Amino acid sequence: MIAEFGLVALWLAAALAGLQLFAGFMGLREGGEGIAVLARPAALVQALLCGVSFFTLLWLFARTDLSVALVASNSHSAKPLIFKLSGAWGNHEGSMLLWVTVMALAGGLIAFIERRLPEKTMLATLGAQAFVALGFYAFLLFSSNPFERLAVAPVEGNGLNPLLQDIGLAFHPPTLYFGYVGLSVAFSFVVGALLTRQVTPDFARVMRPWVLGAWCLLTIGITAGSYWAYYELGWGGWWFWDPVENASLMPWLAATALLHSVSVLAARDALRAWTVMLGVVAFSMSMVGTFLVRSGILTSVHAFAVDPERGSFILALLALNIGGALAIFATRAGTVAEGERFSVFSREGALVINNVALSAILGIVLLGTLYPLLTEAFDVRVSVGPPYFNPVGAIFLFPMLIVLAIGPILRWRGDSFARIRMPVLVLGGLLLVAMVALWAITGIGILPLLGLALALVVAVGSILPLRGRSVRRLPVAVWGMVIAHFGVAVTLFGMASDTAFQQERLVAANIGDVVEVGPWTAQLEAVSPVAGPNWTAIEARLSLRYEGQEVAEANPQARSFWSPPTETSEVALTTRWNGQLYTALGNQAEDGRWQLRLWWKPFVTWIWYGGLLIALGGALALVGRVVGDIRRRVAGRKIVDRKADEAAIAAGSGS
Amino acid sequence: MKHLIALLALALSTPLAAQDSLPPAPYAYNQLEDPALEEQARELMLTLRCLKCQSQSIADSDAPMAGDMRHQVRTRLAAGETPDQIRLWLIERYGDYVSYEPRVTASTWPLFVIPFVLLLIAGLIIRGRLVARGKPEGGAAG
Numbered sequence A: 001m002i003a004e005f006g007l008v009a010l011w012l013a014a015a016l017a018g019l020q021l022f023a024g025f026m027g028l029r030e031g032g033e034g035i036a037v038l039a040r041p042a043a044l045v046q047a048l049l050c051g052v053s054f055f056t057l058l059w060l061f062a063r064t065d066l067s068v069a070l071v072a073s074n075s076h077s078a079k080p081l082i083f084k085l086s087g088a089w090g091n092h093e094g095s096m097l098l099w100v101t102v103m104a105l106a107g108g109l110i111a112f113i114e115r116r117l118p119e120k121t122m123l124a125t126l127g128a129q130a131f132v133a134l135g136f137y138a139f140l141l142f143s144s145n146p147f148e149r150l151a152v153a154p155v156e157g158n159g160l161n162p163l164l165q166d167i168g169l170a171f172h173p174p175t176l177y178f179g180y181v182g183l184s185v186a187f188s189f190v191v192g193a194l195l196t197r198q199v200t201p202d203f204a205r206v207m208r209p210w211v212l213g214a215w216c217l218l219t220i221g222i223t224a225g226s227y228w229a230y231y232e233l234g235w236g237g238w239w240f241w242d243p244v245e246n247a248s249l250m251p252w253l254a255a256t257a258l259l260h261s262v263s264v265l266a267a268r269d270a271l272r273a274w275t276v277m278l279g280v281v282a283f284s285m286s287m288v289g290t291f292l293v294r295s296g297i298l299t300s301v302h303a304f305a306v307d308p309e310r311g312s313f314i315l316a317l318l319a320l321n322i323g324g325a326l327a328i329f330a331t332r333a334g335t336v337a338e339g340e341r342f343s344v345f346s347r348e349g350a351l352v353i354n355n356v357a358l359s360a361i362l363g364i365v366l367l368g369t370l371y372p373l374l375t376e377a378f379d380v381r382v383s384v385g386p387p388y389f390n391p392v393g394a395i396f397l398f399p400m401l402i403v404l405a406i407g408p409i410l411r412w413r414g415d416s417f418a419r420i421r422m423p424v425l426v427l428g429g430l431l432l433v434a435m436v437a438l439w440a441i442t443g444i445g446i447l448p449l450l451g452l453a454l455a456l457v458v459a460v461g462s463i464l465p466l467r468g469r470s471v472r473r474l475p476v477a478v479w480g481m482v483i484a485h486f487g488v489a490v491t492l493f494g495m496a497s498d499t500a501f502q503q504e505r506l507v508a509a510n511i512g513d514v515v516e517v518g519p520w521t522a523q524l525e526a527v528s529p530v531a532g533p534n535w536t537a538i539e540a541r542l543s544l545r546y547e548g549q550e551v552a553e554a555n556p557q558a559r560s561f562w563s564p565p566t567e568t569s570e571v572a573l574t575t576r577w578n579g580q581l582y583t584a585l586g587n588q589a590e591d592g593r594w595q596l597r598l599w600w601k602p603f604v605t606w607i608w609y610g611g612l613l614i615a616l617g618g619a620l621a622l623v624g625r626v627v628g629d630i631r632r633r634v635a636g637r638k639i640v641d642r643k644a645d646e647a648a649i650a651a652g653s654g655s
Numbered sequence B: 001m002k003h004l005i006a007l008l009a010l011a012l013s014t015p016l017a018a019q020d021s022l023p024p025a026p027y028a029y030n031q032l033e034d035p036a037l038e039e040q041a042r043e044l045m046l047t048l049r050c051l052k053c054q055s056q057s058i059a060d061s062d063a064p065m066a067g068d069m070r071h072q073v074r075t076r077l078a079a080g081e082t083p084d085q086i087r088l089w090l091i092e093r094y095g096d097y098v099s100y101e102p103r104v105t106a107s108t109w110p111l112f113v114i115p116f117v118l119l120l121i122a123g124l125i126i127r128g129r130l131v132a133r134g135k136p137e138g139g140a141a142g
Helices: A002-027 A039-062 A069-074 A081-087 A092-113 A119-143 A167-195 A201-233 A243-268 A272-294 A301-306 A309-332 A347-377 A386-409 A417-441 A446-466 A476-501 A605-654 B002-012 B014-020 B035-045 B064-078 B083-094 B109-131
Strands: A503-509 A514-517 A520-531 A535-546 A549-554 A557-562 A565-570 A572-576 A579-588 A594-602
Touching: A002 A039, A002 A092, A002 A119, A039 A069, A039 A081, A039 A092, A039 A119, A069 A092, A081 A167, A092 A119, A092 A167, A092 A272, A119 A167, A119 A309, A167 A201, A167 A243, A167 A272, A167 A309, A201 A243, A201 A272, A201 A605, A243 A272, A243 A347, A272 A309, A272 A347, A301 A347, A347 A386, A347 B109, A386 A417, A386 A446, A386 A476, A386 B109, A417 A446, A446 A476, A476 A594, A476 A605, A503 A514, A514 A594, A520 A579, A520 A594, A535 A572, A535 A579, A535 A594, A549 A572, A557 A579, A565 A579, B035 B064, B035 B083, B064 B083
Parallel strands: none
Antiparallel strands: A503 A594, A514 A520, A520 A535, A535 A549, A535 A557, A557 A565, A572 A579, A579 A594
16 A cells, blocks of 8 residues: 555646646736746645655665565665665666655745745746656656556565665765756756746846755765775776766766856856856756666667667657757847856956866767767767876866966956966966976876876965955855865865876785785785675785884775675775775685785875865855845845834824 | 676676686786886776776776786787787777777767867857957946
């Protein structure tokens, strides 16, 4: 009964989305006000029903109700509760239900609190949101029903891939999904503003928190995904330019560009059409990402062609949403003018360069990701990997980083070079000195060399906006920007130094052997079997010395899960402030020696520290903006009250 | 996700089990003595695709085939071949798919032309947005 209850709640939620769409549409017409007032309540109740439906699925997984097909194929009664629950969204159907639920909750939230825009724009926005949501409801109900029953319940579930039984991974996909949904809200606002011709700074201010929030979550999601791949795969890589990674990177790139252009629109009423375009692109990238991951096209284009139901559905939704938005945009292009003008040498100018560079990088990642799929359809198989993405992306990334270092100290509208000559000269000198010094001392490759030098320049440039300003009176949002930009420098430094300076040792070792790698020596003390709740493992004990001093013990494992039978490598990470020692245990050779893999990875952790700083910066900016909005709202209310009081007094004294 | 699929595929490929039980080739999990050669080998292996996995280089994979390919790369380098020769030999054997470094061919030229087109478009956008406008003193509206 419980599964059917969840399904009914989902159907009702879909029906309410239909009502919300209709009400939003009627709101745009004369005389439709009677029905239009239903849009906000419909959004609220829909959020509630979706929440109930998702909670039902969680309940089914918690109880391991094996009569439900999804539970039977993805869960196992012996699994720890937390992984039973995360199993609810660790599969296609459940993750789509999570997506729809978060979308409904976001819709409910804007319906409940957002009153700053003209009511017509809000109704159009809610209508657009309902339209997008209806597509996903149809997808769930017609082709991915998470509540489907089995005729005969199996005795035991199929389990869950042990790689998924990881606390980081349990929360990684939802983080990305929340980010995608944030971009869908931004998309709805864009459509609403276009339909009612209200692409204004107010619209930008209302949309900005959603873009910021989505962007923060995507940043965290990508950072976590990179770290997960790093420690779970057992070979020390942290970015593979793999289509699944690119699928999460592309919305982030678009959201980063959107975030900056929406700020220009909010502050200066410029870049209107550009912001609208980016809003559409950002959401389409989320959908492209979902398509790539969910359609199975990555496993094989031909497998996808044989069973194209899901992929086609997502592609159809993509075409419908994006095509629709672009069509509306085309009919409104005349009324959405470019907005205020500005000079080359201004904050807006720097942000335009940022936007164009990010869009170009997005184009390259999209091209490199889709091109092999395209040629595969014609039976030509090519691979596009790091040797393509790194240099080609760098063509756009490196100039953008130079602009990043200078842009924040430029003034809006127009600035003079004389005013910022000193900082520019200092940064230029720094770049030159760093490059020459690195080249002379280390002789590393050109990309890591530029990366290290630019990391220094961006780090110094990112704190320049603090110069000559009272630290205590600086707005929170400016702090957010400074911290996020500094995080970019930290991440870049980590990437470049790991690429340039990492050291690798692969050996076959007997018990008692000593392995040297970089400043570390590791002695293999013992190899012994251990057991966990649903796995057994061989564990090595290594005693580690850093520059001759005994510091730690490392215990890498080779783990075997039995349901389903899978081998994983559980690496041991020994972290210092200046990097990580990465140790993995391989198989035993015939002569009894053990394969050991050790990497000394200088400053590799800075990649993820930087990612977290970027997300923290975004979160601070979000808090700063929202607090500012609330203050303005309170102040506005006070002014209205005072005027009413004054009017009342005047009326009283006049009588 | 890809890794899951890859591992799942590995777990399911029981016919390979016979192959798996063979001991790995000597240079699959061992480095070359010469650090300069090993560095070359590493750089090359990072740009070669493991054909049995999904989206992993042979430098990042536990698959037996990746181990064999690592062995090939290292022994050939040690025998005096250059990384480019080894890459070409592998491409001849397995097709373009094995190399993550796409070559300019009749079917891949757009990969190399489109970035330049993007560069051109980017330049034009920036020029159009910035240069033509001139100084906006006096608060022009748009």
